[in-house]
Amino acid sequence: MTDDRLRRWLEAAEEPLAPDPAFAVALRDELRHELGFVAATTRPLSRRVGPAIRPGRGTGRLLLVAALVVAGSLGVAALAGSVQERTTEQRPDLLTQIRDSGRIRIAVRPDHPQFGAPGQPAAGFDVDVARALADKIGVRGDIVLVDSSTQMSADDDDRWDVALPSVAAWDIDADRFLVSSAYYRWPHRLVVADASTAADAGSLAGEPVCAVAGDAGERWLRGDYGGASSVPITTQIETTNSDDECLAALTAGDVAAVVTARLSDADLRVRSGIRVLGGPEPEPRSVVVRRAGDGAPDPTDLLDAVDEALADMRRDGTLTRLSQSRFGGADLTAP
Amino acid sequence: MSQRVGAEAAGRATSFAALCADDRAFSDWYDAALPRVYGFVYARTAGDAELAEDVTATAFLEAIRARGSFLGRSDPVTWICSIARNRLIDHYRSEARDRTRHLRLVVSELAADELVHWDQVDDRDAALAALAALPPIERSALILRYLDGYSVRETARLIGRSEPATESLLVRARERVRSAFPGGPG
Numbered sequence: 001m002t003d004d005r006l007r008r009w010l011e012a013a014e015e016p017l018a019p020d021p022a023f024a025v026a027l028r029d030e031l032r033h034e035l036g037f038v039a040a041t042t043r044p045l046s047r048r049v050g051p052a053i054r055p056g057r058g059t060g061r062l063l064l065v066a067a068l069v070v071a072g073s074l075g076v077a078a079l080a081g082s083v084q085e086r087t088t089e090q091r092p093d094l095l096t097q098i099r100d101s102g103r104i105r106i107a108v109r110p111d112h113p114q115f116g117a118p119g120q121p122a123a124g125f126d127v128d129v130a131r132a133l134a135d136k137i138g139v140r141g142d143i144v145l146v147d148s149s150t151q152m153s154a155d156d157d158d159r160w161d162v163a164l165p166s167v168a169a170w171d172i173d174a175d176r177f178l179v180s181s182a183y184y185r186w187p188h189r190l191v192v193a194d195a196s197t198a199a200d201a202g203s204l205a206g207e208p209v210c211a212v213a214g215d216a217g218e219r220w221l222r223g224d225y226g227g228a229s230s231v232p233i234t235t236q237i238e239t240t241n242s243d244d245e246c247l248a249a250l251t252a253g254d255v256a257a258v259v260t261a262r263l264s265d266a267d268l269r270v271r272s273g274i275r276v277l278g279g280p281e282p283e284p285r286s287v288v289v290r291r292a293g294d295g296a297p298d299p300t301d302l303l304d305a306v307d308e309a310l311a312d313m314r315r316d317g318t319l320t321r322l323s324q325s326r327f328g329g330a331d332l333t334a335p
Numbered sequence: 336m337s338q339r340v341g342a343e344a345a346g347r348a349t350s351f352a353a354l355c356a357d358d359r360a361f362s363d364w365y366d367a368a369l370p371r372v373y374g375f376v377y378a379r380t381a382g383d384a385e386l387a388e389d390v391t392a393t394a395f396l397e398a399i400r401a402r403g404s405f406l407g408r409s410d411p412v413t414w415i416c417s418i419a420r421n422r423l424i425d426h427y428r429s430e431a432r433d434r435t436r437h438l439r440l441v442v443s444e445l446a447a448d449e450l451v452h453w454d455q456v457d458d459r460d461a462a463l464a465a466l467a468a469l470p471p472i473e474r475s476a477l478i479l480r481y482l483d484g485y486s487v488r489e490t491a492r493l494i495g496r497s498e499p500a501t502e503s504l505l506v507r508a509r510e511r512v513r514s515a516f517p518g519g520p521g
Binding site: 032 | 356366371375379387391396399400461466481
């Protein structure tokens, strides 16, 4: 074995590697706290790491879990104490609790190509917006990765205070959630082949059109978009699992058009042989807060604070800047 | 020449100080730097993700807390990697003193009937598997010598062994890697 060969072989082991996204986010927050960008009263990573590396396997995880349990217990104890001290008319207020703790837990979805990449640290438009929201509210933002269906289905999910499910605002159950103003509007594009003679959506009636199954684009084709009924675009709807599969069907000539689900305009611009023919009105997407259950803290003030923060971010250009940086220069935040 | 190098160092130090004062610039830099530091550490922990996270976090935190002393003699990522390397050396020295754990790790070395063929695994996995199979002190010596480029004398000083003992460790480590991966680097 030559030294050079051994060295080259070992170097394969130290190529850049993305760590667990939750770790990446937690460390980023810890460093931002160190740099004074955010205030923090609870610092899980500081308990995890210190001058001495933990002596045995698993201790770090245990410390992290212990820190979270302690933090959770403190939160529960604080809530219990608060409830005991208040009369039934004085319901605990979620915004006050968040400000007292100095942190807000914000759920973002990890499963959308515009908002995160598998194996990469949490990054993207929703993470940017979540951080900006926390800054505007004046607390540290802890990013929690939860897929949108779980965000919308679990009533007892105690991992987050507010969520950015990135689903259509009209699909959110208003009996269970308070919904903020839309902070961006996602476009679904009707795409045809360059050679297509179709001039608009109306000329596709009776033609096979592809959409991602269950996506808003499919509902638009069926005439069920935006929470209201309308004339279906076509009666021949082909569904697949992804935009790429739909575009492959378009290229193969199996369908006359495609309605995109997750591809942005920037994504479409880099693909050849297709053109955009229009599409439905962009889909409004909002921040949500769970409605208060029995004895649960009142979320009304928190939603107001979120709306104020979003309004502020519109005024000072933060939302536009974040959108343009993540969506290839496009501003999807305009009302 | 030295003036130019000095100017470059000052420029790096100034740039690092500037991004540490700007939330967005810092986050962008962090996103790019983290995989490089984590990959560096992950290899040196032989794929122990928990230890790699601890060391990575420690290195970043130490660097940020000591950012005022960063002189720009290297890229900030290189500087953070050097901090991580020192923390790992401390860790492996400590671990080597833990005789019980040391023996347990020795017992877990790859057995002759568990040979992995070079063409069945990817380069990173193969290298990590080989490193993981080494006792901590041999792993540490091998990494310092072949990945970090230290001389045998420097490696000996860093791991707290004599030069002959270190040479012996390196011979054994190379032999273990060679026997574990007959179609590999040997």
